[in-house]
Amino acid sequence: MPAVPSTVLKVSQNYFIRGGSDRYFFSLAALLEKKGHSVIPFAASQPENLPTPWARYFPTAVNFSSPSPADLVHFLYSRPAARALARLLAEHRPHIAHLHIYYGQLTTAILPILRRAGIPAVQTLHEYRLACPVSTLIDAQGQLCQACSGKDYWRAVAGRCNRGSLARSLLSAAEAYYARLLGGVVDHIDRFITVSHFQRRKLAELGVPAQKMSTVHNFVDVSQIAVNPVQGEYFLYFGRVERLKGIFTLIEAAAPLKDTPLLIVGDGEARAEAQALVERRGLSHIRLLGPKRGEELQQLIGGSRACILPSEWYENCPMSVLEAYAFSRPVIGADIGGIPELVDPETDGWLFPAGDVEALRDRLLTALRNREQTLSMGLAGRKKIERLFSQERHYEQILDIYAKVL
Missing domain, CATH: 3.40.50.2000 (Glycogen Phosphorylase B;)
Known part of the structure; x- marks a missing residue:
């Protein structure tokens, strides 16, 4: 009989729906709760967040619109996020952590906290951050790009890959190098979940250990959605x-x-x-x-x-x-x-x-x-x-x- 975690820590930078990865974050949490698991969310504290009693553990978000020097430092390594997670884990004991998109807001600072607490961690990969500082494998001209090859992040600076901005690209590359300096995401995550076979093959091609990745496609709960035989006009x-x-x-x-x-x-x-x-x-x-x-x-x-x-x-x-x-x-x-x-x-x-x-x-x-x-x-x-x-x-x-x- 496989081990079944009764409490799952779900980690994401957002606790609101901005894109598809956020929708999946909430859908999976709802599915786990429906199946009898307890779910503890951990995210950055932002005005758009949905209400949750767990918000008292959320660290202050990085201000991307007009960042202060402290925000720039916290983008690379968020001590507030590390302290907030340590406080949560001192008071509650999840059996496993399931991470989604957490960098930028929570950063890799949270990974050693999980490791020291002895909590196994899996991460669903919604894009290509492990191999590309800007996550997309797209250069500043909008062309597909693999120049960094999962390690040469300085190329993103030379190509100004983050919105054509030298400053943004430098920050993205610095974050990627800093994460590697701390031991690397790959070393701290026990298992990666890719959401397509293509993604798994591409990341393996770019240096992510194939044996640490499994593919699980996303899902939709259709139990409350009626079959629709009426066609629209747009x-x-x-x-x-x-x-x-x-x-x-x-x-x-x-x-x-x-x-x-x-x-x-x-x-x-x-x-x-x-x-x-x-x-x-x-x-x-x-x-x-x-x-x-x-x-x-x-x-x-x-x-x-x-x-x-x-x-x-x-x-x-x-x-x-x-x-x-x-x-x-x-x-x-x-x-x-x-x-x-x-x-x-x-x-x-x-x-x-x-x-x-x-x-x-x-x-x-x-x-x-x-x-x-x-x-x-x-x-x-x-x-x-x-x-x-x-x-x-x-x-x-x-x-x-x-x-x-x-």
Whole structure:
């Protein structure tokens, strides 16, 4: 009988939903609690945080908008986070720690605290931070890049990979080097969970020990989501509004399709630029709605004809694909990263070459011209979720990972 932890410490920089990794953080916590585990959250204290009695242990967040010298130091190594976690562990005893994205706010300062307390640690990897100081394997020009090769982080400074900024890139590289100086993330984490086979292979290629990684795809709980046989009349993108997400490729592809609305839901660094482009070209059928959550987002997904994921970086297991399927909507996705692991062409969606405007426009037109096929593909996606990405299957896989380190 595998060991089963009764109390799980869940660690993330955010205790609110900003992106797909945050949604997964909360979904997994809810699943563990549903199965009878106690869950202790640990995150940075931020105004957007959801209420929790555990907030009294949360350290003060780093101010990224107008950082002080202390904020810059805490970005590299957060003594407040280390002290806060030590205080929590002195008063409560979790059996295992499950980490998500924690650097920048909590930093690697928390890892020796867990180790000294004798608490096994697993980490779900939502991107490529172990090999790339800016997490994305994307350079300043928006091109795929592996120049750092998991160790030569100075190349990120030379290329100004963090938003084209020398200062930001220097800070990112310093954080990566400092983490290695402290013994390295790999040495402090007992098991890494990759969320796609592509991610696991890519990280192994870049130096992360393959024997410390296991793949567990994300999941969606569809128990309260009805199958939806009614097709909508608009296309939908929901996620971060950033250049690496292919937002501008999507706008160009949809620009001539003036009879079919394209709704862009989310926030991000490229939102203002995208809004300006839409207004300048008079693309009134393309609307940027800003961030939506909960029932409002669910209604938008369920009311669409198809959901689009035009990413131009190595996506792993994007929640937007799984959530589209959960609401019986097909997916038009770029053939990059882990997306092809989720989309079966002509069965539950379509793939197109990442960054190819004409190919994406062709897939949009195909979805418009083949109404019955588009509807049946959405229903096939729903069946796939129930079969391969259910909460029951996910729970079994996560429990198996926990058992390996207990």
